[in-house]
Amino acid sequence: MSLAQLHYFVAVAEEGHVGRAAARLRVAQPPVSRQLRALEDELGQALFERTPRGMRLLPPGERFLVYARAALSAIEQGRAAVTEARGTRGNVQ
Amino acid sequence: MSLAQLHYFVAVAEEGHVGRAAARLRVAQPPVSRQLRALEDELGQALFERTPRGMRLLPPGERFLVYARAALSAIEQGRAAVTEARGTRGNVQ
DNA sequence: CGGGCGCGAGATCGAAACGGTATTGGACGC
DNA sequence: GCGTCCAATACCGTTTCGATCTCGCGCCCG
Numbered sequence: 512m513s514l515a516q517l518h519y520f521v522a523v524a525e526e527g528h529v530g531r532a533a534a535r536l537r538v539a540q541p542p543v544s545r546q547l548r549a550l551e552d553e554l555g556q557a558l559f560e561r562t563p564r565g566m567r568l569l570p571p572g573e574r575f576l577v578y579a580r581a582a583l584s585a586i587e588q589g590r591a592a593v594t595e596a597r598g599t600r601g602n603v604q
Numbered sequence: 605m606s607l608a609q610l611h612y613f614v615a616v617a618e619e620g621h622v623g624r625a626a627a628r629l630r631v632a633q634p635p636v637s638r639q640l641r642a643l644e645d646e647l648g649q650a651l652f653e654r655t656p657r658g659m660r661l662l663p664p665g666e667r668f669l670v671y672a673r674a675a676l677s678a679i680e681q682g683r684a685a686v687t688e689a690r691g692t693r694g695n696v697q
Numbered sequence: 698c699g700g701g702c703g704c705g706a707g708a709t710c711g712a713a714a715c716g717g718t719a720t721t722g723g724a725c726g727c
Numbered sequence: 728g729c730g731t732c733c734a735a736t737a738c739c740g741t742t743t744c745g746a747t748c749t750c751g752c753g754c755c756c757g
Contacts, residue, residue, distance in 0.1 A: 581682075589670070592670075608715085
């Protein structure tokens with residue numbers, strides 16, 4: 512599992528569309544498809560249902576989405592706690 | 605930033621020693637040193653103080669450690685929420 | 698009912714990242 | 728001053744990643 516996979520997963524979950532998610536992420540579509548599949552393979556469980564219209568989140572995907580967002584959010588907070596604390600006095604929140 | 609970097613960072617923070625952390629992670633010492641430096645470089649801030657005895661966490665490192673652990677923990681929880689839910693009835697937890 | 702379209706997936710290739718081994722530089726202890 | 732222990736660097740082979748091109752499959756439209 513990689514952070515890119517988590518970013519891809521969240522984007523596709525939000526867009527319901529690999530191509531649109533790829534555009535938002537500024538990458539091509541095939542890498543997103545491949546990483547998504549690799550993620551499902553690693554988890555041993557399908558996260559999306561492939562429809563002719565795009566991707567729809569399955570229940571396991573919805574469960575995973577919560578934690579994927581939490582992880583990415585924690586990383587952003589950690590980055591902020593280090594980066595924005597340069598010269599800051601006291602606690603950040 | 606990568607998940608490996610977070611794992612390496614937490615291990616070194618806990619061991620206070622790159623070599624020991626590397627042994628625990630079953631990798632060689634240079635990759636750990638390199639990834640740690642890359643992480644500091646990306647954050648634009650030193651996380652450790654290099655001493656002749658090993659590595660000591662600096663205040664920014666301590667702040668970051670909290671979120672690094674949170675991110676890794678969230679990923680583990682997400683993995684569990686998907687993996688262990690195979691055939692499980694009702695909520696986990 | 699057949700052609701066109703939009704979607705994700707697969708194949709292939711070049712580039713970038715990663716880890717391992719070998720080695721260096723620096724500080725403490727004897 | 729020499730040996731030792733530490734992290735850091737150099738270099739190399741392998742792996743992984745992303746971009747481009749192409750295919751297969753359903754659906755909509757004519």
